Amino acid sequence: MNAITLGCACGHTRLEVQGAPILVSECLCDSCRAAAARLAALPGAASLLTPYGATASAEYRKDRIRFLSGAERLGEFRLTPDAGSRRVVARCCNTPLFLEMKGAHWLSLYLQLWPPAARPRPTLRTMTGDLDDASALPDDLPNLKTHTVAFYAKLFAAWVGMGFRNPKIEVAEKIDA
Template sequence: MSSSQSLACACGRFNLLVQGDPITSVECHCDSCRAAGARLGKLPCARSMLGPQGGTRFVLYRKDRVRFTAGADQLREFRLSPGAGSRRVLASCCNTPVFLEFKGGHWLSLYAGLWPDGTLPLLEMRTMTGDLADASFLPDDVPNLRNQSVSFFAKLMKAWIAMGFRSPAIDVKGEIRA
């Protein structure tokens, strides 16, 4: 296992610590990530969630390897619709995207913008490119998967087994509307 890394929001009021190696490092091109990125990108002082090709970069970590060390009271959730099973969580102090969480998930998809320049883990794959009208513009530097692959789900399953099949809850108070 690698060492710990401290990450922070743009203004520094919210901090977290990740321990060990990530599950994987991906760029998602699903309709939901692109829609959320467009909506949340309009918030005051917001960092863009969307990369040059319109995808959202995430580094996936087991929940038991992520610890909020300061400013957890700044976290607010955003859902694309009231009944949505996934939520995006931002640091409300500066509207920095922090993580995407799937209902019942044992991992957090941490937004790439949290990593200081030059420290972001290398991209391993692009997922959900099947949601794009035309994915031919994407570079071929990593696999461009129409959906998630068997290896993607195998990595998630391996992490869940290592966690003893637990899915810790993360309490977030308040919402952001965009």
């Protein structure tokens, strides 16, 4: 299985991902757009948003990701204290690394972690129904109003492949953005 090493902007936090992602998508949900805007305001952080406001990510099984360095520098951001999702940031340079949904067996690794030439290409846009007007979106990918059965089927198949395990990722620091 092929592996690629990814890292934060300053290089202190590095992780390795094995194999191909479960899927590669761009999300336009209200939560992802709001979190991306708030994370971009952190000192030294870059925006996660595409020109049309999506957050692009590659969904990977947690058992195919390992931290090589910098795990002690991870910080979590939640839109609200009881939010079911968290965004994890490398605090050394405030690079957003991934989104984790509560109870999920996968991580959505932000595509800006890859060098542009090696970056996986999204195959769909999802949650366009959260936009006031989705007509301005490019038509280069399917623009889906919500997550589809096929989307969830891919995630479920990955969970089966993991033996229904859900590895935990410890993050000590909380981020207020």
